[in-house]
Amino acid sequence: MEEILEILEKNCKYTEEEIAKMTGKSLEEVKEVIKKYEDNNTIAGYTALINWEKTTKEEVLALIEVKITPQRGEGFDKVAERIYKFPEVKSCYLMSGGFDLTVIIEGKTMKEVALFVAEKLAVQEYVLSTSTHFVLKKYKDKGTIFRDKPKDDREGLFI
Amino acid sequence: MMLENMIRKNVRNMPPSGIRKYFDMVNEMEDAISLGIGEPDFVTPWNVVESGIYSLEQGHTHYSSNAGFMDLRREISNSLRNKYSLDYNPDEIIVTVGGSEGIDIALRALVGPGDEVIIPEPSFVAYKGCTAFTGATPKILNLRAEDKFKLTPELLEKAITERTKVVIMPFPNNPTGATMTESELKSIVEVLKDKDIIIISDEIYSELTYENKHVSIASFKEIRDKTIVINGFSKAYAMTGWRLGYVCGNKILINAMKKIHQYAIMCSPTTAQYAAIEALKNGERSVKEMVSEYNRRRRVMVNSFKNMGLECFEPLGAFYVFPSVKSTGMTSDEFCEKLLQEEKVLVIPGNAFGECGEGFIRACYASSMEDILEAMKRMERFVKSIR
Numbered sequence: 001m002e003e004i005l006e007i008l009e010k011n012c013k014y015t016e017e018e019i020a021k022m023t024g025k026s027l028e029e030v031k032e033v034i035k036k037y038e039d040n041n042t043i044a045g046y047t048a049l050i051n052w053e054k055t056t057k058e059e060v061l062a063l064i065e066v067k068i069t070p071q072r073g074e075g076f077d078k079v080a081e082r083i084y085k086f087p088e089v090k091s092c093y094l095m096s097g098g099f100d101l102t103v104i105i106e107g108k109t110m111k112e113v114a115l116f117v118a119e120k121l122a123v124q125e126y127v128l129s130t131s132t133h134f135v136l137k138k139y140k141d142k143g144t145i146f147r148d149k150p151k152d153d154r155e156g157l158f159i
Numbered sequence: 160m161m162l163e164n165m166i167r168k169n170v171r172n173m174p175p176s177g178i179r180k181y182f183d184m185v186n187e188m189e190d191a192i193s194l195g196i197g198e199p200d201f202v203t204p205w206n207v208v209e210s211g212i213y214s215l216e217q218g219h220t221h222y223s224s225n226a227g228f229m230d231l232r233r234e235i236s237n238s239l240r241n242k243y244s245l246d247y248n249p250d251e252i253i254v255t256v257g258g259s260e261g262i263d264i265a266l267r268a269l270v271g272p273g274d275e276v277i278i279p280e281p282s283f284v285a286y287k288g289c290t291a292f293t294g295a296t297p298k299i300l301n302l303r304a305e306d307k308f309k310l311t312p313e314l315l316e317k318a319i320t321e322r323t324k325v326v327i328m329p330f331p332n333n334p335t336g337a338t339m340t341e342s343e344l345k346s347i348v349e350v351l352k353d354k355d356i357i358i359i360s361d362e363i364y365s366e367l368t369y370e371n372k373h374v375s376i377a378s379f380k381e382i383r384d385k386t387i388v389i390n391g392f393s394k395a396y397a398m399t400g401w402r403l404g405y406v407c408g409n410k411i412l413i414n415a416m417k418k419i420h421q422y423a424i425m426c427s428p429t430t431a432q433y434a435a436i437e438a439l440k441n442g443e444r445s446v447k448e449m450v451s452e453y454n455r456r457r458r459v460m461v462n463s464f465k466n467m468g469l470e471c472f473e474p475l476g477a478f479y480v481f482p483s484v485k486s487t488g489m490t491s492d493e494f495c496e497k498l499l500q501e502e503k504v505l506v507i508p509g510n511a512f513g514e515c516g517e518g519f520i521r522a523c524y525a526s527s528m529e530d531i532l533e534a535m536k537r538m539e540r541f542v543k544s545i546r
Contacts, residue, residue, distance in 0.1 A: 007455070011528075018532060021462045022455035152526075154196045155182075 001033055005042070008034075012046045051146045053138070059106060061090075061135035062113045064121065066101040067128040076100060079126045088116050099131070110134060169291050176284075178511050181495060185505050192534040194522045195505040197333060197479070199397035201525075203434070204445035207396060210437035211430045223429050225421040227254025227405070231432050234439040235405055243365070243375040245388065247407040253417055254427045254435075258363040258404035260420070261389040263289045265359050265406060266325065268415040270295035274324040279310050280513025281481075282329040283361070287513075298323065301515035304483065307472045308335040312346045319350075325357050328376055331364035334512045334521035335481040336457075336474020341374045352381040357412070359387045363404070364477040366395035366446055369454045371475060377407075384409040387416075392431075394477075395446055396438045401431035453478050456524035456531050463535035464522075467542045478525045481509065485518040487545055494520060501544075502537035 003023055007014060014022075020030045037043040052059045068079045076094055083103060084092040091104040103121070107113035114132070122130050138146055163171070178195070185191045202208075226232065232249035239245040255261045262285055270276055272294035278286045279300045290297040300318040302308040315326070328347075330339045339347070351358060358376060365373040377386040391404025406416060457480065464471040464482040471482035484494045491508030499505050507523075509516030524531060 003451075014528075018459070021459045022528075024458045024462075152193075152200065154198060154200070 004030065004033055005037065008043065008046075049142055049144055051138070053146070058108055060108065060110050060113050061138070062105045062107070062117075063133045063135065064103045064105060064117060065099040065131040065133075066103055066121065067099045067130075068101060068124075069126045069128060070100075071126060079124065082124060083121065086116075086120060088113075088120075169294055173288060173291060176511075178507055181499060181505055181507070184499055188499075188503050191499070191503040191505060192526070192530050192537070193505040194524070194526060194531070194534055195507050196525070197523055198399040199394060199449070199478075199525045200527060201397040201449055203396060203398050203401070204438070204442055206441055207398070207434045207438045207445075211401075211434035214430055214433035219429060219433060221429065223254075223426045223432055225417060225426055226250070226252065227427055228429070228432050228436070231436050231439075232405075234436055235407075238439050239375075239388075239390075239407065243373065244378050245375055245407070246383075247388075251410055251413050252405055252407050253413060253420055254432060255391070255404045255406055255420065256424055256427050257393060257399075257402045258361060258389045258391040259285055260424065260427075261387075261391070261404050261406040262286065262359070262361065264416040264419045264423075265387045265389065265412075266290055266293055266295070267419050268412070269357055270324050273322065275320060275322040277315070277318045277323055277326040279314075279327065279329060281308070281332075281334050281509060281516035281519070282327070282512060283333045284512065286327050286329065286361075295324070296322075299513060301513070302335070302337075303515075304472070304519075308332060308337040308481070309339055309343055310347060312350045315347060315350050319354070319356070323354075323356055325359055326351065328358055328360040330360075330362070331368055331373065331476025332479075333364065333477055334479050334507065334509065334516065336477045336479045338368055338371065338474075338476040339374070339376075340371065344374055344376045344379065348376065348379045348382050351385075357385050357387065358382060359389065361389045363389065363391050364394050365390060367450060367453060367478060368476045369450070369457060373476070387412055392435050392438055396435075396442055397449065398431070398434070398438065401428070401434060403427055403431040403435050452528075453524060456526075456528055459528070459531055459535065460522060460524050463539065467539050468546075469542065478523055480522045480524065481516075481519050482522070483519050487542065489545070491517055491520055497545075498538065498541050502541045504534045504537050504541075 004019060007019055007022060016030050017027060020027045070076050071078050080092060080101060083089060088105050088107060089103055090106050093102045095102050105113055105116060117130055117132055185193050229249055231254055232252045235252055236247055236249050239247055266289045270293050274295040275298045276290040276295050277298045277300050279302050287297045298318055300314055360376050362375055375388060377383050377388045387406055387408040389406050392398040460480045461471055461473055468486060469482040469484060474480055487494060491510050495506055495508045507521040509519030509521060
């Protein structure tokens with residue numbers, strides 16, 4: 001059944017009919033499995049992977065290392081929740097090593113991101129420090145390399 | 160001097176490829192989808208490519224020993240033992256320029272005028288060509304759709320004469336996708352074990368099997384010493400352009416082939432050999448990913464052909480589906496040409512792989528899933544339109 005998840009993770013535009021053909025399962029079974037995954041939130045959503053650099057939209061991405069004090073009984077989760085609920089936060093991970101949270105923030109300008117960090121993030125009660133790194137170029141995201149699709153240039157005539 | 164007359168008859172008489180015209184037509188078309196090319200669409204896994212690059216950066220740009228780097232032959236030896244229970248020492252292995260060189264040097268070492276080579280067809284076109292170049296006679300054995308294009312002991316018995324010196328075993332098969340199970344191979348072994356016949360087993364697609372694991376005929380002890388196994392990196396690791404394969408066999412056979420290899424080739428490309436070491440050491444994960452993707456595409460194709468009403472047995476190896484187009488009333492060639500003109504999809508007529516492939520077409524699923532899904536839609540429309 002996890003094969004269906006693997007297929008959807010690669011390309012969620014495949015239809016249920018197509019997935020049924022790929023996996024050799026019946027259409028009903030595929031529909032049922034996907035529904036189950038959607039209901040229990042294993043499939044948490046369907047999104048498109050967009051290379052915004054090819055558009056006119058201005059976008060600034062920053063990766064912020066955050067050190068926090070864990071709370072008694074709550075660990076890091078409570079503090080993390082206060083942070084990841086901001087819509088500006090695109091991703092939030094608990095880390096091992098020299099800091100605790102990696103927070104990825106998206107904004108229109110560097111100033112907007114810097115202000116968010118200064119006014120919303122750094123001032124949180126249990127946040128000890130932040131260190132902001134701006135993303136200069138996205139080469140690869142979620143397993144996809146951002147470049148134009150290479151042409152199929154195989155010319156082997158050998159059969 | 161007539162230059163044409165200077166060319167050996169065996170070479171002169173070899174007809175040029177009959178499918179060239181299709182490839183020329185495809186190149187002229189916009190939006191054509193080719194299911195014609197018999198090589199992986201995947202690019203070689205990056206760790207493998209990177210190892211080749213690194214070897215160049217380190218200045219490893221010289222010859223290797225004739226048989227290939229010892230490190231590589233050791234890795235090949237281990238991998239054959241682990242995967243197929245085959246027992247070959249590194250000195251029973253030659254690293255060749257693709258599996259193709261292996262086929263050539265095996266035949267050149269073994270046969271010449273007066274000898275017969277049994278070639279089951281439909282199959283890869285090089286067996287017949289390489290046999291003819293040696294002056295030996297290709298003895299074509301027509302496999303049958305009702306046997307799912309497997310070799311049966313009855314067909315083999317019938318093809319054997321006192322001049323038979325070699326039997327080619329082309330499984331998993333190009334173009335049919337047919338495979339042989341252990342018990343089916345056993346029945347072939349029974350026919351051959353007491354005869355003075357060498358088996359050349361071309362197992363280049365051994366990693367690309369679905370549902371069942373590949374069994375090598377050389378794993379049968381009775382015939383191990385008179386079998387030459389041909390394999391390589393092209394299909395499993397998507398390394399066609401690197402040109403690297405290998406042959407394994409008893410030392411007496413291997414040493415004979417090595418003589419030809421050392422004079423004709425010297426040694427296989429060393430950059431590719433370094434890359435191949437990495438492929439064998441750390442390539443398993445990539446192979447698994449590619450195989451599971453091929454498997455999905457295979458199911459899509461088989462299912463689509465069945466829905467179109469084209470009879471099609473389930474191929475369990477390589478990356479080809481070989482449906483019959485007899486129900487359309489067209490010959491293989493007519494079907495392929497019309498399909499290409501009307502729907503811009505290229506498949507290869509089955510008779511390109513031997514006369515008994517007439518009435519069938521070969522569709523290769525080493526193309527992206529998107530292309531395959533679109534090609535199947537177009538083919539369905541085409542088949543409906545002619546019925």
